[in-house]
Amino acid sequence: MRENRRFVRGSGGATWCGAYYMQVMNIMRALLAPVAVLALAVPAQAAKISLADLSAYLNSLTTLQAEFTQVNADGSIGTGTLYIKRPGRARFEYAPPDKSLVIAGGSEVAIFDPKSSGPAQSYPLNRTPLSLILASKVNLGQAKMVVKHSEADGKTIVRAQDPVHPEYGTIDMVFTENPVALRQWVITDDSGSQTTVILGAVKLGGSLNSGLFNITVESERRGN
Numbered sequence: 001m002r003e004n005r006r007f008v009r010g011s012g013g014a015t016w017c018g019a020y021y022m023q024v025m026n027i028m029r030a031l032l033a034p035v036a037v038l039a040l041a042v043p044a045q046a047a048k049i050s051l052a053d054l055s056a057y058l059n060s061l062t063t064l065q066a067e068f069t070q071v072n073a074d075g076s077i078g079t080g081t082l083y084i085k086r087p088g089r090a091r092f093e094y095a096p097p098d099k100s101l102v103i104a105g106g107s108e109v110a111i112f113d114p115k116s117s118g119p120a121q122s123y124p125l126n127r128t129p130l131s132l133i134l135a136s137k138v139n140l141g142q143a144k145m146v147v148k149h150s151e152a153d154g155k156t157i158v159r160a161q162d163p164v165h166p167e168y169g170t171i172d173m174v175f176t177e178n179p180v181a182l183r184q185w186v187i188t189d190d191s192g193s194q195t196t197v198i199l200g201a202v203k204l205g206g207s208l209n210s211g212l213f214n215i216t217v218e219s220e221r222r223g224n
Contacts, residue, residue, distance in 0.1 A: 048151035049177050051140040054158060057180040058138040061086050063208045067200035068092070073193040082199070087136035088125065089213035104134060105213035112218065120219060129171035129187050132160050148172075155183070 064084040070092075071077055080094040092102040101112040109128060110120040125131050132138070132145075140146050140160060147170070148159035156175045162168050172186040184198040211217055 048149060049156040049175055049180060051146060051149060051158070053180060054156070054173075054175060055138050055140045057175075058133060058140075058182075061204065063206055064202060064204055065206070065208070066202040069198045069200070070094075071196040071198070073195060082197075083208055083212055084134070085208045085210070085213060086134055088131075088134050089210075090130065090134060091212050101218070103213055103215050103218060104130065105215055108215060110215040110218070112222065120215065122215070126162070127165075127168050128189075129161065129169050132162070132171055133173070133182075133185070 061084070063086075064082070066082050067079070068082045069077065069079050078094050078098050078100075080092055080098070083091040083093075088105065088107065090102075090104040092100075094100040094102075099114040101114075103110050103112070104125050107125050108122050109125050109130075110122040112120045125134070140158060142163060144161075144163035144166075146158055146160050148157065150157050154176065156177070157172055158175070159170050159172045161170045167190055169187060169189040172188075173182060174184045175181065176183055181202065182199065184196065186194055186196045188194050
């Protein structure tokens with residue numbers, strides 16, 4: 001365009017060229033304007049929190065206490081209080097009328113049913129995806145551990161599994177940022193059933209009695 005304008009300037013065509021240039025620019029503005037409006041109308045996608053930052057956050061957790069809501073595979077809903085003492089320990093106290101109790105400790109998970117007079121049902125902790133949160137050293141960057149890492153509605157979702165035994169199931173952890181915080185998780189077990197745990201207000205730090213996570217002590221207290 002500059003060459004054309006220089007070419008016609010000496011022949012009296014500067015006015016025509018300037019008008020032509022303005023006409024072209026006006027057409028370009030008209031064509032590009034809808035694109036600009038469209039770009040402004042589409043919200044920018046938030047960046048997902050990195051796996052390194054999420055690993056650092058989980059590793060920084062020592063104790064955690066929170067009210068929780070649990071949505072079971074059959075659609076039933078329970079509530080209660082959750083206690084976590086990393087590594088390896090968790091306690092789910094279910095509110096009435098349920099009154100069930102689940103304890104993770106000593107490499108086991110025990111389920112105490114208040115309607116049963118028998119001993120607690122127990123199984124190895126490492127066979128549940130919850131062990132990925134309770135591990136002494138969380139490394140979400142480990143090969144084949146994370147199978148999904150995405151962002152939606154300002155939240156980061158990470159789907160993780162035991163890289164050695166993916167058949168044990170997966171855990172979908174939902175995090176928010178500023179500061180980074182775990183808000184909920186969904187466990188899909190080896191049969192495909194899903195259990196969702198949604199955390200209320202979370203209290204971090206502080207002292208939790210180790211007896212809360214002692215399966216043997218709880219069994220003796222119940223006379224099992």
